[in-house]
Amino acid sequence: MADTSNSIAFVRTETLPQLDPPASEVGVIGWMKHNLFNGVWGTLLTLLSLWAIYYVLSGFLPWLLGGVWGTNSLAECREVLGGAAGGCFSVLSERWNQLLFGFTYPEEYYWRPTVAFVLLFVAIAPVMFSMLPRVMLVFTAIYPFLAFHLIWGGTILSPLLAMAGFIVGYLAYSRLVNQSFAMGFFGGIVAAVLTWYIGGFIVDAIAPENPTLGAVPSRDMGGFMLNMILGVVCVSLSIPLGIALALGRQSDMPIIKWICVVFIEFIRGVPLITLLFVANVVLAYFLPPGTNFDLILRVIIMITMFASAYIAEVIRGGLAALPRGQYEAADSLGLDYAQSMRLIILPQALKISIPGIVNVAVGLFKDTTLVSIISMFDLVGMIRGPILASTEWNGVYWELFGFAAFLFFIVCYGISQYSQWLERQLATDHR
Known part of the structure; x- marks a missing residue:
């Protein structure tokens, strides 16, 4: 057996230098x-x-x-190419105005929708980024009426009347919500509708014959501008309506609950193209004779109803994902229904529902191309109609539809990237 009585154990007294990884x-x-x-x-x-x-x-x-940009027809483009590989992009340089603004929108008014598009980013900035000054929300509230006046033109009294209706409705809601949320909600709607109905007669009586901005009828709207109008307006309207439907479906009042249930299930069970045909043809039969109901407004109503039903189910999923303790915590603080929803429940449910809401919004924006089926000349309608029907450009497909796909990709990708950024900003579960 080895003698270990005189062995000395070695213990390092200094730290080894840190080595670089391989x-x-x-x-x-x-x-x-x-x-x-x-x-x-x-x-x-x-x-x-x-x-x-x-x-x-x-x-x-x-x-x-190797594409060609400077010819006046497909035949000239093919002559320039001489059989070589290359796209005939001259159709984009020649028909860009029709692709963006439609076939009949007056060229001297192109600046108006362009200004409205630029101001859109100013209006949505304080909503999308909380670090911006809250005073900018004043312009956000004014923007819808300003954009309407820029794009459609006519008397400024019409957008002012629309703004007055929302203000009166909000004042009525603020006054009645102390009694009950339902009374405030429906009271605000009634006050707004009465303001618009009565004010319409006044506007018709005092509107000047020659307004500052020339009026452009809705039938002259087209191109990608029409897709942007439908997408922005319908998404903006469908989110609050979807929230109201989701809350109504969970209401304890049976009439309100079943109205919301029937609306959601019926709209989700009907294809969007069917609703567009209803807006284009069937809805006119239910209006009084001689009534002129703007087609774009009819389409906006139908698309908004369709999207709000899907958003309502997305938000209902977010509400169901919250633990019961959140509702009990709101009750323990003595908050009423409106306060608990606004301060505690909805902020958490909406954060959970962001991916679903963005999915519906992206799908809705792409579905605006379906209006070409009812003879509305949006971007796809312009390509399939006046441009490809012309003898100069009959046969150009990849260039036109590739340009349309590029525009829709830019918008949808931007929405997706913002939603991912927003999810990271709102993340509270430190994993």
């Missing part, structure tokens, strides 16, 4: 190793993906970069 684990090489070449199957999928990207770009880039 070069294969950091930087670009490390990232590629962990994300692109992490095993046999990962390497095979990466190589297959690189081949697919090369195959697509090798055919697309020559067509894109």
Whole structure:
């Protein structure tokens, strides 16, 4: 047996210097190793993906970069190309105004929807980014009426009357909500409708014959401008209406509950194209003879109803995801129904519902192209109608529909990226 009585144990008294990680684990090489070449199957999928990207770009880039922009017809474009690969993008440079503003919108008024589009970002900025001054919300409240006056023109008394109706409705709601939320809600709606009904006769009587901005009828609206109008207005209106329907479906009042249930289930069970045909044809049979109900307004009503039913179900899912303790906490604080919903329940439910709401909003914006079925010349309607029907550009498809896809992708991708940023900003569960 070995003698260990005189052995001395060694204990290091200084700290070893920190060594750099291996070069294969950091930087670009490390990232590629962990994300692109992490095993046999990962390497095979990466190589297959690189081949697919090369195959697509090798055919697309020559067509894109070798395109022609300065001809007046498809025949001239093909003569310039001489059989080489390239797109006939001259249709975009020649018909850009029709693609954006429609076929009959007056050219001298192009500045008006352009200004309204730029001001849209100013109006939604304080809603989307909480770090901006809250005083900017005043312009946000004014913007819908200002944009209407810019795009449609006519007398300024009409948007002022619309604004007055909302103000009167809000004042009535503030006065009656202390008695009950339902009385305040429906009282505000009645006050607003009466203001618009009575004020309409006054506006018709005192409106000047020659307004400052020339009036543009709705039948002259078209192009991507029409898609933007329908998308922005319908999404903006469907979110508060969807919240009201979701709350109504959970109401303890049976009449309110079943009205909301029937509305949601009926609208969700009907295709959107059917509702658009109803707006275009059937709705006129239920109006008094000689009544002129603007087609864009009818389409906005139907699309808003369709989207609000889906948003109501999304928000109902968010409400159901909240633990019962949140409702009990609101009751223990002595809050009434409106206060508990505004301060405690809805902020949490809406945060949970952000992905679903964005999904409905993106789908709704793309579905605005369905109005071309009812002879409204939106972006797709302009491509399928006046442009492709012309002898100069009959046969140009990839360039036009690719341009339409690019515009819709930019808008939808922007909405998606903002929603992801908003989710990160509102994240409270530190994982």
